Amino acid sequence: MHGLIPLLALPAAATAVEARxxxxxxxxxxxxxxxxxxxxxxxxxxxxxxxxxANWKRSLSYFLLWPGMDAREFFNPLGRGRQVSIFEWAASAxxxxxxxxxxxxxARFISLGHPLLGGWAGMVGTVLVLHFGIFQLAALVWQRAxxxxxxxxxxxxxxxxxxxxxxxxxxxxxxxxxxxxxxxPLQKRFGSVAGTFGAFLASGVLHDLVISVPARAxxxxxxxxxxxxxxxxxxxxxxxxxxxxxxxxxxxxxxTALIAVGPLYVLxxxxxxxRVMVPFVRAVAG
Numbered sequence: 001m002h003g004l005i006p007l008l009a010l011p012a013a014a015t016a017v018e019a020r021x022x023x024x025x026x027x028x029x030x031x032x033x034x035x036x037x038x039x040x041x042x043x044x045x046x047x048x049x050x051x052x053x054a055n056w057k058r059s060l061s062y063f064l065l066w067p068g069m070d071a072r073e074f075f076n077p078l079g080r081g082r083q084v085s086i087f088e089w090a091a092s093a094x095x096x097x098x099x100x101x102x103x104x105x106x107a108r109f110i111s112l113g114h115p116l117l118g119g120w121a122g123m124v125g126t127v128l129v130l131h132f133g134i135f136q137l138a139a140l141v142w143q144r145a146x147x148x149x150x151x152x153x154x155x156x157x158x159x160x161x162x163x164x165x166x167x168x169x170x171x172x173x174x175x176x177x178x179x180x181x182x183x184x185p186l187q188k189r190f191g192s193v194a195g196t197f198g199a200f201l202a203s204g205v206l207h208d209l210v211i212s213v214p215a216r217a218x219x220x221x222x223x224x225x226x227x228x229x230x231x232x233x234x235x236x237x238x239x240x241x242x243x244x245x246x247x248x249x250x251x252x253x254x255x256t257a258l259i260a261v262g263p264l265y266v267l268x269x270x271x272x273x274x275r276v277m278v279p280f281v282r283a284v285a286g
Contacts, residue, residue, distance in 0.1 A: 007037030011209075018214075024280035027214035034206070038177055039063055042071040066142060067135045067152055069173040078146035092136040099128030107285030110278060119273035122281035131171070159256050161247035162232045166200075178202055193234060200230035207267065217271035225267040232259040 010033035018026050043062060062074050102125030109118030131153050139151040152173050159165035167175065178199040187195030204223030212218045236246035236255060245251040268277075 004041060006040040007034075010034070010037045015213075022279060022283070023214045023216075023276045024283065027210060027276050027280075030214065031210050034210070035067075036063070038069060042069050042177070046071045046075060066138055066149065067173055068139075068149055069176050070149070073149055074142075074147060076148065079148065081146040082143045084140045084144050088140055089137075092133055092140065095128050095136070096133035099125040099130075099133055101125070102128065103281065104285060106281045110281060115278045116270065116273055118281060119277035120268075123268060123273065123277050160249060160252035161236055162229060162256050162259055163236065163247060165256055165260055166229060166233065174203070174206075196233055197227070197230045200226040200233075211268065211272045211276075215269075215272040215275045217275070218269035221266050221269045225263055228263060228266075229259065 011030060014026070014030045014033040017029070021029065039062070043059065058075060062071060066074060068074065103122050104125075106118040106121030106123075106125060109115075109121055111118075135152045139149055142149045150172055152171060154169045154172060156165055156169040159169050167179075182202045183195040183199040185195075186198040201223065204226030207222035207226065208219060211222050212220070232255070235241045236252070241247065246255045
């Protein structure tokens with residue numbers, strides 16, 4: 001029970017101060033509150049089972065310096081550090097630079113009277129800086145230090161199926177949580193189809209909370225997007241999907257792009273872009 005208290009209390013506390021904050025600040029506060037609650041839950045779950053989990057320096061590093069959610073992996077004994085190539089460092093740094101450029105380009109678009117385009121540019125730039133840049137650099141640092149942590153983003157553009165994209169390449173921190181907390185319990189009781197729908201439903205509700213609630217509009221659209229992803233995964237695993245090659249090669253890539261990228265405007269709906277991202281870009285870019 002102690003492991004669940006922050007996961008429930010922190011988002012509730014963030015919601016309590018919503019009226020005092022601009023929409024973009026509330027969005028970030030709510031996202032951080034949910035993130036911190038999940039981190040605490042995963043840390044608490046291994047506190048008694050891993051010898052080094054009580055080390056306060058490692059624990060602080062897990063909370064503040066690593067975005068992943070696999071506490072057992074992080075607290076395993078240090079091994080021999082992996083040699084990280086200069087190309088890997090440079091690739092992560094390049095993504096940060098490109099992300100910053102996109103963010104500032106978004107501010108320029110907004111000032112020129114194209115706020116929707118500017119909001120999207122700022123949003124893509126933010127994802128590049130954080131998920132593909134800073135978080136990737138953090139993974140390299142910990143791997144160099146001897147931890148077998150996995151990057152949060154594992155080359156999602158190489159995906160040849162929706163299953164591969166959502167299961168092995170995109171936001172692996174949250175994927176681990178949804179798989180362990182939602183998919184596995186539902187699969188054991190009701191089967192893999194129910195587990196798949198449950199995991200995508202949980203992801204949709206969480207995104208609705210962080211996207212639609214701060215925007216105060218578009219409720220249900222992010223959930224609908226993720227339910228579509230669940231349908232797509234089930235379809236590509238079906239006999240017909242396998243016969244059509246929806247989970248492999250060029251057809252798999254096209255199928256993944258169609259289902260995952262095509263309806264992104266439903267996930268990041270215009271109300272969120274205009275009411276949350278555009279003010280955020282304006283606030284940061286001055």
